[in-house]
Amino acid sequence: xxxxxxxxxxxxxxxxxxxxxxxxxxxxxxxxxxxxxxxxxxxxxxxxxxxxxxxxxxxxxxxxxxxxxxxxxxxxxxxxxxxxxxxxxxxxxxxxxxxxxxxxxxxxxxxxxxxxxxxxxxxxxxxxxxxxxxxxxxxxxxxxxxxxxxxx
Numbered sequence: 001x002x003x004x005x006x007x008x009x010x011x012x013x014x015x016x017x018x019x020x021x022x023x024x025x026x027x028x029x030x031x032x033x034x035x036x037x038x039x040x041x042x043x044x045x046x047x048x049x050x051x052x053x054x055x056x057x058x059x060x061x062x063x064x065x066x067x068x069x070x071x072x073x074x075x076x077x078x079x080x081x082x083x084x085x086x087x088x089x090x091x092x093x094x095x096x097x098x099x100x101x102x103x104x105x106x107x108x109x110x111x112x113x114x115x116x117x118x119x120x121x122x123x124x125x126x127x128x129x130x131x132x133x134x135x136x137x138x139x140x141x142x143x144x145x146x147x148x149x150x151x152x
Contacts, residue, residue: 050093059140062099063126078146085142120148
């Protein structure tokens with residue numbers, strides 16, 4: 001685990017206690033992508049598969065984490081919250097799993113950053129895919145809102 005991944009994991013476990021209870025670990029962390037991993041045992045349901053709420057929570061954490069890192073790299077202190085999301089479950093998750101996040105890039109990201117700087121509030125989309133080994137097991141699409149803490 002590199003320093004950025006360790007720092008993000010510590011932040012998540014301290015500020016989002018559910019991430020610690022779910023034993024979420026940060027494998028990769030950077031402005032180009034975030035990869036989280038979670039074991040089956042603390043996220044299991046009565047069917048011995050990953051509980052849907054756990055799967056959704058890990059996907060949201062991955063997307064939120066990527067946006068958090070990107071905002072911090074832009075020098076923007078903001079409150080970042082999810083506004084809405086949809087989750088598509090492709091098949092049951094029967095073992096440890098991972099979540100890889102992606103978000104807007106290029107001009108779309110720049111419009112988001114400019115709106116946040118100008119208005120103190122902006123919306124953007126981010127997505128995450130859940131994997132078991134190399135197979136996609138679920139997909140999250142989320143809309144997040146950032147509020148500039150200095151303009152509140």
